[in-house]
Amino acid sequence: METRELRYFVTVAEELHFSRAAERLGIAQPPLSRAIAQLERRLGVTLLDRDRRGVALTDAGQVLLDEARAILDATAAAARRTRRAAAGTNRLTLVTKAGAGHELLQKLLDAHAAEPDAAEIDVVLCGLGDQARMLRDGRADAALMQRPFDSLAGLDSEDLLTEQQVAILPAGHPLTMRTALTMAEIGDVPGLPVARWPRPDGTYEPGPGPEIHDQSQLAQLIALGHTMAVLCASSRSWLWGAHAAVPVTDAPHVTTVLAWLPDNRSRAVAGLVRTATRL
Incomplete structure (x- = not known):
């Protein structure tokens, strides 16, 4: 063919x-x-x-x-x-979904930049679940992904950070007075359905919550009191004054990983992986 x-x-x-x-x-x-x-x-x-x-x-x-x-x-x-190999440039492309914890990303970039002969890193922000696709089609050399939300099938990875999840709520909602919540309590709040994220095939699970396409949309809908979301604790870094976060005790922990294709032989990627391993 x-x-x-x-x-x-x-x-x-x-x-x-x-x-x-x-x-x-x-x-x-x-x-x-x-x-x-x-x-x-x-x-x-x-x-x-x-x-x-x-x-x-x-x-x-x-x-x-x-x-x-x-x-x-x-x-x-x-x-x-x-083409990238022929250019001979010491640089790589790191992809991460928009809104992912930028504090961890900044820590990784700063640590890598301090290494001798460190590659230049171009950071590309992508949509939900696009990282694996961009790795496989050559648009990215490495990716920040989150387990269990992102599939790491066929990829090598290094764990960077494991954290609990929190409920992001409209500020002033009665639940914000609580010190902790459970998944059962979150799923049964009148007038405040949980936001729905796209599945790998782009479709959404049925439910009353709004279909979310990006972080900006989610932030606006939460601030307006139309939805809530359960996200990793580092999401607190982008909250507005119109948002509040409450820990969810029984939500699965989220692990942020650095991922790359197992057959990648790039020295630049190897250097970034070494930095991630030390972190």
């Missing part, structure tokens, strides 16, 4: 419409249809069901879609890493 064919197939599978896919790819529809048909003949399977109602993925097509995305990400990552 050629990467061009896989790119064509992924686009059709995402659009489920040949005309829109052809427009997105910048080609005419007939050669796109021929390329997909040739791919199906080569594999000996039907990837797409086509009828008057439209286009739908078969079970085989869903499998190839998942595999093709991984292949295209890997080829893009290989190109990025190759």
